[in-house]
Amino acid sequence: MSVTSVDKDFDHLNLTLVADFGAPLERVWQLWADPRQLERWWGPPSHPATVEQHDLTPGGDVTYFMTDPEGEQYRGWWRVTSVNPPRSLEFTDGFADQDGTPLADMPITTTRIELSEHDGGTRMRLRSVFDSREQMDQLMSMGAAEGLQQAVGQMDALLAD
Amino acid sequence: MVVYELADEAVDHLFHALADATRRDILRRCLRDEPSVSRLTKAYPMSFAAVQKHVAALERAGLVTKERRGREQLVHTDLDAVRRARQALDRLETAWRGRVERMSDLLAQDTDTEESSTRGQPR
Numbered sequence: 001m002s003v004t005s006v007d008k009d010f011d012h013l014n015l016t017l018v019a020d021f022g023a024p025l026e027r028v029w030q031l032w033a034d035p036r037q038l039e040r041w042w043g044p045p046s047h048p049a050t051v052e053q054h055d056l057t058p059g060g061d062v063t064y065f066m067t068d069p070e071g072e073q074y075r076g077w078w079r080v081t082s083v084n085p086p087r088s089l090e091f092t093d094g095f096a097d098q099d100g101t102p103l104a105d106m107p108i109t110t111t112r113i114e115l116s117e118h119d120g121g122t123r124m125r126l127r128s129v130f131d132s133r134e135q136m137d138q139l140m141s142m143g144a145a146e147g148l149q150q151a152v153g154q155m156d157a158l159l160a161d
Numbered sequence: 162m163v164v165y166e167l168a169d170e171a172v173d174h175l176f177h178a179l180a181d182a183t184r185r186d187i188l189r190r191c192l193r194d195e196p197s198v199s200r201l202t203k204a205y206p207m208s209f210a211a212v213q214k215h216v217a218a219l220e221r222a223g224l225v226t227k228e229r230r231g232r233e234q235l236v237h238t239d240l241d242a243v244r245r246a247r248q249a250l251d252r253l254e255t256a257w258r259g260r261v262e263r264m265s266d267l268l269a270q271d272t273d274t275e276e277s278s279t280r281g282q283p284r
Contacts, residue, residue, distance in 0.1 A: 002265040003258055008250045015253050019261045023268040031264050041263035044256075109253070124261075128253060 004123075014129040021122045025115050028122040029086030032056070032113070039064065047074070056083050062091070063100055077102055081110075088114045178222035183207075184215050188238050191225055197233040 007016040021028050031037050035054035043049035047066040054062050062078035075096040082090040090112040096102050111128040179185055183205060190196060190204065202212045216236055219225040228235045 002261050006254055006258075008254060015250055015257065017254070017257050017261070019264075021265065021268055023271065027268065027271065028264075031267065037267065040267055041260050044259055126257065128257065130250075130253070 014127060017126045017128075019124045019126070020118060021124065022120075023122060025117055025122045026086050028115055028124060032089055033085065035062075038062075042066075056080055056085070056089065058082055063096070073098075075100055086115065088112070178219050178224050181215070181218075183212075184219055187212075187215055187219060187236070188224060191236045191238040192240075195228075195235040195237045197230075197235050198227075199233065201236065 002019045002021060004018045004020050005016075006018075009015075031041065033056055035051040038054070039049040039051045042051075042064065043066040047068050049064045049066045051062065051064045056062070058080060060080045060083075062080070063075070064077075065073045065075045067073050075098065076093060077096050077100070078091040078093045080089070080091045082088070090110070092108050092110045094102055094108040109128055109130055111126065114125045116123050116125075179188075186204075187201060190201065198213055198216055199209065201216070202209045205212055216225060216227070220227060224239055225236050226239050228237065
């Protein structure tokens with residue numbers, strides 16, 4: 001098993017995953033940094049990914065499409081927000097239309113990965129946050145972010161009964 | 162991403178519905194109890210029509226269900242909708258577990274290739 005731990009924070013809609021690999025850090029970094037490697041693991045086997053642009057520099061873009069069993073293509077993008085090869089990478093990712101233009105009304109996730117040497121192999125720590133941008137902006141401007149956290153927290157407490 | 166598209170939308174609906182204090186309060190009131198819209202109206206300094214609008218917004222988001230009983234409409238919080246936020250995270254977890262597994266497989270292929278080429282072991 002590569003996945004060492006998974007922690008889900010329901011109030012803040014994020015996920016932290018720790019995985020350990022028996023391979024050198026540089027090799028694990030290549031899984032992200034080499035587009036041919038990336039497309040072998042990013043999409044599920046039913047939706048293999050084809051990476052087109054792949055620019056892992058701050059502000060750089062990664063664009064790809066996934067092909068479903070019927071041959072239909074779904075386009076996606078990353079925008080790199082910070083990168084420190086071969087140790088860390090942070091990017092937002094979302095969907096795009098057939099021309100590759102990001103879809104503003106679709107949800108966005110922000111993911112940060114950190115690689116470190118661990119037990120003769122490599123530990124990958126990954127944190128992924130749901131960013132329902134439009135609604136979150138709206139919430140912030142209404143000063144309701146705190147109220148939302150409270151409400152979801154309270155509901156969780158009620159559900160736990 | 163494609164595989165949990167629907168779950169993301171559900172999360173967005175949840176955010177929107179929860180952006181209003183009155184709607185959050187209605188959700189809490191209707192979690193254990195099933196008040197009618199007219200009974201709910203008595204709890205807020207607003208008109209029947211205004212409360213009905215909030216209930217309609219919650220209903221559109223799938224957070225409450227309405228049931229007609231006689232001349233009244235009873236409102237009940239749909240726990241499944243609240244659980245969708247959890248499901249969205251569960252799906253994100255599933256997606257990343259799958260990716261990590263595929264990463265492992267790729268790394269294992271390196272070792273296989275090395276072993277078979279350096280030691281000539283048949284696999």
